[in-house]
Amino acid sequence: MTLQFQTPRGTKDILPGEMPKWHYLEHVLRDIFTKYNFREIRTPVFEDTDLFARGIGGTTDIVQKEMYTFLDKGGKSYTLRPEMTAPVVRAYLQHHLGQTKALQKMYYIAPMFRQERPQAGRFRQFHQYGVEIMGTQAPLADVEIITVGVEFLRRLGLKDIHLKLNSVGCLVCRPVYKLELQNQLRPVLEQLCGDCRNRFHTNPLRILDCKKENCRALTEEVDPIDNYLCDECKSHFGEVKALLTEVKIPFEPDKRLVRGLDYYTKTAFEIITDQLGSQDAICGGGRYDMLAKEIGGDAVPGVGFAAGLERLITVMDKAGLFPETDPHLDLYLIGLGDAARSWVYRTAMQLRRNNLICEIDYQQRSLKAQMREANRLNAGFTAIVGENELKNGSIPLKKMETGEQSDIPIEVFAGEIIKSVGRS
RNA sequence: GUGGGAGUAGCUCAACUGGCAGAGCACCAGGUUGUGGCCCUGGCGGUCGCGGGUUCAAGUCCCGUCUCUCACCCCA
Incomplete structure (x- = not known):
């Protein structure tokens, strides 16, 4: 492209x-x-x-x-x-x-x-x-x-x-040293590189800084500025x-x-x-x-x-001196169906207000796609919410690293998460 | 400003002496009608940097140009 x-x-x-x-x-x-x-x-x-x-x-x-x-x-x-x-x-x-x-x-x-x-x-x-x-x-x-x-x-x-x-x-x-430098270099002026011949007039000190082998050799024996x-x-x-x-x-x-x-x-x-x-x-x-x-x-x-x-x-x-940065989410909230997505969104806002890093899906994607996203974002936990969970009043919370899953009553979900996952 | 090298898929790179543009990774979907990573299958994705020229035919050869890159100058 x-x-x-x-x-x-x-x-x-x-x-x-x-x-x-x-x-x-x-x-x-x-x-x-x-x-x-x-x-x-x-x-x-x-x-x-x-x-x-x-x-x-x-x-x-x-x-x-x-x-x-x-x-x-x-x-x-x-x-x-x-x-x-x-x-x-x-x-x-x-x-x-x-x-x-x-x-x-x-x-x-x-x-x-x-x-x-x-x-x-x-x-x-x-x-x-x-x-x-x-x-x-x-x-x-x-x-x-x-x-x-x-x-x-x-x-x-x-x-x-x-x-x-x-x-x-x-x-x-410095002016004294410049003059002295010019005096000492004048005999070899023609042997210096083109740049240095210019510098001889405009800024003789810079001749010392030339990286050309030849110029360096010619300036090797020159009196250092210290003496002046x-x-x-x-x-x-x-x-x-x-x-x-x-x-x-x-x-x-x-x-x-x-x-x-x-x-x-x-x-x-x-x-x-x-x-x-x-x-x-x-x-x-x-x-x-x-x-x-x-x-x-x-x-x-x-x-x-x-x-x-x-x-x-x-x-x-x-x-290799940069510290490992480990970008991560505290919780990825998966919502399936309109009612669940609405709950998930409201809950995510509440958790964010309590300093948790949360993400949700914007595009009504499949459970699999959302799980994959949670994994990619390095989420510590994932909550899966659908019609059943809303009906039963119980939300499964999955710890991504181990895969183990536990149920939390919906009415205390946010509070429990803030307590267990959140930082102070 | 001067000189060398290089530009092909989002990324890393293939494509013989000109002859239909490919792979891996990534992404998406399915396998598993509600559970990520591993695996399998499929899919999306290219004006081959751009413009001109040579040729029946150009990613491939020639010229120009842009960008990247390395060096010079100098500087962070």
């Missing part, structure tokens, strides 16, 4: 059958975020295009080629959000959240949009969860962010995850590492980790898994002390991460 309408390229329906996985992850996320005292924030799915252009940075791939941008009827340019940090900072500034509380700790679980070629672990609409702490430069805030991300993955039971850590400096020291960090960045980075060690969160310093968004300062980190192939980053984040100012507000420091739910689900599936 060829349907005229299908999900747009790179998008997916999340069908009822897979929803338990999403609910499970969302439940654990909210639970752990709440314990760390983060509160949820929701912002519009689209924003002023300039918010992203300026916030994320004009030279980034996200802005240059991945944004879903459209004009509204007034000719104004909007963009479906490709990430959530810029909108959160925008909301923080717009609502003067810094005035009401010194520190804002926020989390989100929300869809994002990027117009890229779909691939394993990459979609055009995907979901991210993330946290942000705004209003402090304290290294402990960085560590809290990293901790909450790692703790979540640990609680899910994930093994084989690696935390990669670096500092990308600040406005004081200003005193403040150096001590900040040192403290982050010390605190992580203190709370026993293993990390791997990675001088090549620079991240693709321009707004990062100081701490940058990624959590990767070796189960995912080339899209191995499962969580990425860092500090962004210049972002608020960049989008036109006061300078407000912040730190946060974003992580992808679809990728996480892939990893969880591979590792």
Whole structure:
């Protein structure tokens, strides 16, 4: 069958059958975020295009080629959000959240949009969860962010995850390092790949991140940024590492980790898994002390991460880490004949009001069909009601697992069921 | 945006060098006129992704296109 309408390229329906996985992850996320005292924030799915252009940075791939941008009827340019940090900072500034509380700790679980070629672990609409702490430069805030991300993955039971850590400096020291990098690479500039030759001018730090064998070799001997960090960045980075060690969160310093968004300062980190192939980053984040100012507000420091739910689900599936979900019914009520169906319907309503999960047949199907349905729905019990039962005033209740059957007087049926099958 | 692989029933897949489009599972019904799962029997279900071309004849060959998939770029 060829349907005229299908999900747009790179998008997916999340069908009822897979929803338990999403609910499970969302439940654990909210639970752990709440314990760390983060509160949820929701912002519009689209924003002023300039918010992203300026916030994320004009030279980034996200802005240059991945944004879903459209004009509204007034000719104004909007963009479906490709990430959530810029909108959160925008909301923080717009609502003067810094005035009401010194520190804002926020989390989100929300869809994002990027117009890229779909691939394993990459979609055009995907979901991210993330946290942000705004209003402090304290290294402990960085560590809290990293901790909450790692703790979540640990609680899910994930093994084989690696935390990669670096500092990308600040406005004081990064320009110095950029120049130094250019000086050191200039002699080999012609040997770098085409992308890297461009990066040499636009964003030399990204050359370190190139995955090409040749480029990596050429940059192997380059001085790491550590040697050029200003005193403040150096001590900040040192403290982050010390605190992580203190709370026993293993990390791997990675001088090549620079991240693709321009707004990062100081701490940058990624959590990767070796189960995912080339899209191995499962969580990425860092500090962004210049972002608020960049989008036109006061300078407000912040730190946060974003992580992808679809990728996480892939990893969880591979590792078999989702708990067995056992969708079931407490009771399937079978009605045969008009009078019985009416009784069954009224009884089902009464039981549902008392917190039992009940189902009935809508289509006057045969007893066999209804039994089959009860079995398929994994019903704990089935009650079979026809003319005889109404006449005799006695309802047979069948325990599906064992097949044993007992009769319950019709006038006390609901009460007995609520008592014996129901939960408090 | 660039390159490789793939699209046949709801799902997983067959169909030789072009010659009537199939199986398993699932679904529905019957065997059992009021008792699920197991078993048996039958049934429903396809514009072979879409469009064009070659041919007496195309699921099969050619071109285009869409989608999926993998990789590059980059990212969650």
